[in-house]
Amino acid sequence: MAQTTVSAAERRGGFKCHYARQVSWQAPAALVALSVVMSVASPYFLTTDNLLNIAVAAAVVAVLAVGMTFVISGGGIDLSVGSVMAACGVVGATLVSEGVPGWIAILAMLVVGCVSGAFNGALISTLNIPPFIVTLGTLSLTRGIALLLADGKAVYGLDWTFKFLGQGHLAGIPVPAVFLLAVAIAGHVVLKHTRFGLRTLSLGDNEMSTRVTGCNVWRQKVALYTITGACAALAAVLFDGRINAGDPTAGVMYELQAISAVVIGGTALAGGRGTVWGSVLGALIIGVLQNGLNLLAVPSFYQYVAIGTILILAVSGEAIWKRS
């Protein structure tokens, strides 16, 4: 539970004002700083094509991060999103290979994602076991299910719906970037401008007092994890579209990338503070970093060192600034 101080102005404006006002400069500052460094280091960085490439490359993790923002803002965590993404991807690809039209396959993937999310939420809410442990278990469970469904092999060949979503262009902009924008806008509106979103932030801030205000905490938690599951399904749609296959071994460690993106974006791990745009920026920061390292052809071992160092710097930025 995070302790937050409420200013006099916020108290006048009420509950809504306080949570809607949260802004974190950490992510935008880090993104700008990193981009400046990369454009100086490589002449290929600051071209339209490359920047769009970064958005496309980061889209899958960014969509996962949008869902993760809800869960973390609500005081929980979901480690199973990578595996759920793989399972949804396998389901979608298998359906398409059996002749099912693309959009129905996508609906099925959403159902699978929501069900697995709701399962997580119900377990966590009902049994009162720490989310870390439960989703660690479903991480394994869902991975196993994905592998069993696909018999360990990737399922190839998706139809034009997926191909359009993963590889198409809308007015010159790659569809994955547009898709990400749509998901981010929807996420932001729900988190900051609906009662549901405000209850979420309040839940992460102080669960006891949220319960006392009459919020059905059980239902709220289940809903949060369902959102994460749905975002995992959407990420799977993008993944399958880009790769033209449903891969049961996909998404390993993606949950860690999503969590990194969320934390870099300024959402507190303890809950109570969160912004969807921050998480998207966080994912873009990771994307810029990875892209820069590729453009500069940095040798493999150094890449791991660089990524870790810069992530730590990006996250400590705001803490150091506040202290000074």
Add this chain to the structure above:
Amino acid sequence: MRGSLSAALALAAISSCLSVVGARGAEGDVAVIMKTLSNPYWGAMGAGVEEAAKKASVKYSIQDAPNESDLAAQLDSCQNLLTRGPKVLIAAAITPVNLLPCFKDANAKGIPVIDLDNQLDPKTTEAEGVKIAFAIGSNNRDLGEKAAEYLASKTTTGKVLIIEGIAGNPAGTARRDGFREKLAQIAPKMSVVAVLPGDWDRLKAANIANDTLQTTPDLVAIYAANDTMALGAVEALNTAGRKANVIVIGTDGNTDAVKAVKAGALDATVAQMPFLVGSQAVEQALKGGQVPGGKIVVPTLLLTKSVLDQNTDPLIQYLR
């Protein structure tokens, strides 16, 4: 607190029961420990082991690790297999050293140990006092070299991208070095613009291909240390509309890659014969006796559309 603790225990009990029900393996004379069966390459090797064991009417049990990086879990699985008193232990260790404690125990029990797919380093194994009956596998450097020869046969100038596996992985390193050194030898005018780690991940390889096209729009070829990454790179090239200008070569020759080569989507892949490695390992293990040089080298095969269409090479039947 008590309520949630017992609930957690119940959950753990149920899931471990379920995992046992789903797990393979019965009491076996031939014990096989693989890296992970979720990679089609290792799956094919497992299939080869099963077929050879069935032919010889010998019982077998196969265990694997949950993923290609869980060293401790693989060691545990290995020890579990040993407790059943197998006749022979065939193992594909994730690293050259993580299974050595298990092999020592096997030596002590008089159970012959076979190095599946050349995962061990002979110097380290000897230094630890571990005896290996023989090692069987294909030569990873050879895989890289065959790919370089194919590329040189198509073109002798231009820029090349190498996508390697997880940095530091011995198989990936051997393939990368084999490719690079052979290419420098037979096509010195070609230049390698970058060697980037694809981590055996399809999406990462696609992103690497995309990014490299930014710096090198006139890229001529991509060599990937396995098929999963090669196919990821192919999709990225397709999206960018650049596939026609770039030759993509993979490694492994798994089912997806074979289909892709036949369809013309992937230019070539250097196939290992995991099925053959698995079945020959079991055959030789059951035969017993000395193996000349302590090594069996299983051939590899360069697969191109013409090779697959002609279908005359006897090794093709072992593709899975």
